[in-house]
Amino acid sequence: MASNSMLKGSLQTIILKLLEDNSEMYGYEITQKVKELSDGELLLTEGALYPALHKLEADGFLETYTQVVDNRVRKYYRLTKEGGKEVRNKLKEAQAFIDQLQVLLNLRSTTK
Template identity: 80%
Template structure:
């Protein structure tokens, strides 16, 4: 599935929600979680992920810290208080957009 174009507008929301759900994560862990949750349909590249993480950090929504794991330094990301509020805002925006898109395209909601 080619989701690259649609993914760009959703990437920050995905990252924020994953961090809300998981507390803290490092970059590769985020890519693998998205891959697993989407059953391999969404593959985040480093070229897409890290600029989004850096922007969220610069905007004050994320903070970072490092930890040594197996003699390697890992950079972890977690939500700031402001980031926690932004998750709610982004999720509400996504819900509204999806509902509008379903209406415009005359689609019925998909149920699993």
């Protein structure tokens, strides 16, 4: 299981990628999708999720709208045009970091 600090460092990337793959999602749906895709190994708390969503929205990468579902107001998030570009940037950054981490920890051969 990944530690909370490792998840926190990649949370924005995870959110952006999920929204790219799913068009739009609401908060609880995001937490459940992370849990599902990680076979329960990663548990995303509201205390971590919502500040990340608000930051991404403030940075112009997400837009929101609300909808009433079963007499409850649900806030949906989706990527802006800039958010779509940011997904690519974040994924490139993540892959470069993973590659360097693998080299540093000798998890793969450094010869190709």
